[in-house]
Amino acid sequence: MLAIKYRSHGIRLGHACFLTKNDIESKKYKKMKADLIWLYGLQDHPLDGKYLRTQHTVIKDIKPNEDDLFSSLGKKLRSHIRKSQREPNVRIIIYDSETIQNDASILQESKSLFEKMYASKGKHVVFNMKMAKALCQAGNLCICLAYYQDEPIGFDAILMEGNNARLWLAAFVFRDNPDEAQIYSDAHKRMDWEAIVWCKKMGIDYFDFGGINSFEEPNGIARFKMDFENNNKVDYMNYLVANSLIGKIALLFLRSK
Numbered sequence: 001m002l003a004i005k006y007r008s009h010g011i012r013l014g015h016a017c018f019l020t021k022n023d024i025e026s027k028k029y030k031k032m033k034a035d036l037i038w039l040y041g042l043q044d045h046p047l048d049g050k051y052l053r054t055q056h057t058v059i060k061d062i063k064p065n066e067d068d069l070f071s072s073l074g075k076k077l078r079s080h081i082r083k084s085q086r087e088p089n090v091r092i093i094i095y096d097s098e099t100i101q102n103d104a105s106i107l108q109e110s111k112s113l114f115e116k117m118y119a120s121k122g123k124h125v126v127f128n129m130k131m132a133k134a135l136c137q138a139g140n141l142c143i144c145l146a147y148y149q150d151e152p153i154g155f156d157a158i159l160m161e162g163n164n165a166r167l168w169l170a171a172f173v174f175r176d177n178p179d180e181a182q183i184y185s186d187a188h189k190r191m192d193w194e195a196i197v198w199c200k201k202m203g204i205d206y207f208d209f210g211g212i213n214s215f216e217e218p219n220g221i222a223r224f225k226m227d228f229e230n231n232n233k234v235d236y237m238n239y240l241v242a243n244s245l246i247g248k249i250a251l252l253f254l255r256s257k
Contacts, residue, residue: 002161004134005034011246015131017041018161035247039239041166041208052238056215059208060229062200069200070193077189077227084190087183091147092191094198097136106143107132109152110171117171127169135159135168142202144195146172146187148180154188156195165199167210192228208234 001023005014014034016023019042023029029037041055062069070078084090100106111127118125135141144156154172158165172188174181196207212222215233242248 001028002138002140002159003029003032004131004138004140005032006130006134008130011035011250012244014038014243015040017159017166018164029241030243032243035242035244036250037241037243037247039241040236042237042239043234052240054235054237055211056213057208057211057234057236058226058229059206059232059234060196061205061232062196062207063205066197066200069196073193073228080186080189081193084183084186087186089149090183090187090190091150092144092187092194093147094142094144094195097139097141100136100141100143101133106145107136109145110143110155110157110169113152113155113173114169114171116173120173132157141168142195142198144191144198146191148183148187153184154191156191158195158199160199160202160204163203163205164208165204165206166208167195170210188224189227196228 001016001020002018003014003016005012007013012034014029014032014037016029016032016037017040019029019039024042029039038052064072070081073081095103095106107129110132111129114127115125132141140160142158142160144158145152146154155170156167157169159168172184172191174184174188199207209225209229212225213219214222218226240251242251
């Protein structure tokens with residue numbers, strides 16, 4: 001079980017994912033010293049908490065050797081990845097938790113890309129820096145950054161625990177340079193592929209693409225993810241549970257909304 005916590009507005013917030021059946025039945029997550037705990041990725045385990053939503057995702061088995069894994073992607077996707085690999089102005093660099101902790105610019109660049117992407121869509125979404133730092137301190141985060149002409153253009157933030165990985169956050173600033181749109185698009189596909197390969201080398205067996213909107217009517221992001229994996233489709237539940245008196249009060253307030 002991956003478990004981290006931090007404070008926000010005076011409340012101790014916990015996050016737990018990759019929970020096993022035993023973690024849930026033994027309520028291992030309750031041992032976290034947190035007022036409210038987000039539980040992600042539960043399958044058929046309803047809890048006494050605030051049900052957030054059912055999340056759809058695709059999970060790729062990345063145990064096969066790299067050649068077989070690459071062949072599983074499909075001819076068109078492989079072509080885009082190879083094209084990006086030949087592009088001299090594109091670099092993909094993957095940073096582990098220790099490196100991220102020692103170089104503050106990595107999270108700052110990710111934050112900037114994330115918030116810029118949403119701003120370009122007319123939305124205000126804030127990068128959760130506290131959670132990112134807590135994940136790094138626990139050793140459960142890696143960040144894959146894509147660069148074009150040495151400028152960051154996109155990133156994947158990936159949670160890792162045991163032999164599982166899950167795409168937590170991702171951003172790509174396609175609209176910054178419409179004249180280079182195809183280069184950016186190819187780089188995005190290559191970035192996800194190289195993240196998968198890196199995770200495989202780190203002992204990961206299963207790569208969760210972190211959620212899609214619908215299997216039947218996928219949006220653009222969902223179609224992008226399903227290009228990498230279209231067979232292992234999974235539904236799971238996310239919950240918010242109270243773990244203290246303050247948490248119970250906060251949960252009652254949230255339930256009323």
